[in-house]
Amino acid sequence: MHSRHARLYAHVMVLFWPWLWWQLRVIGRWQRETGRDLMLGVDTFGNVRVRWVGDEPGTEPFRAPVSARLARALDPEPDARPATQPRPVSHLPAPCLRLAFAPAGRLPVPDT
Numbered sequence: 001m002h003s004r005h006a007r008l009y010a011h012v013m014v015l016f017w018p019w020l021w022w023q024l025r026v027i028g029r030w031q032r033e034t035g036r037d038l039m040l041g042v043d044t045f046g047n048v049r050v051r052w053v054g055d056e057p058g059t060e061p062f063r064a065p066v067s068a069r070l071a072r073a074l075d076p077e078p079d080a081r082p083a084t085q086p087r088p089v090s091h092l093p094a095p096c097l098r099l100a101f102a103p104a105g106r107l108p109v110p111d112t
Contacts, residue, residue, distance in 0.1 A: 013046075024048065038053055038054065
């Protein structure tokens with residue numbers, strides 16, 4: 001048992017610890033092979049459910065398209081640009097949530 005899994009073991013009945021250990025071992029091997037992060041859920045019988053799967057390593061974070069009207073509204077210097085040319089949206093933060101197995105049972109809060 002790894003210390004980062006202590007909260008999972010505390011939630012599961014002792015009779016089902018071997019079953020939980022086996023599933024966490026398989027999931028850990030899969031995470032090492034793929035490099036993806038997971039958010040897991042577990043019930044009192046030791047059944048592990050994958051709630052969220054992270055993006056593949058090296059992929060670009062998802063960026064929602066921004067309309068020209070919104071880009072103009074977010075532009076701090078509207079007089080410096082012509083009205084027909086919207087500001088590039090590269091200055092906007094990426095709405096990306098990195099899903100990681102949180103040992104404390106919490107997800108990292110996205111920076112929005």
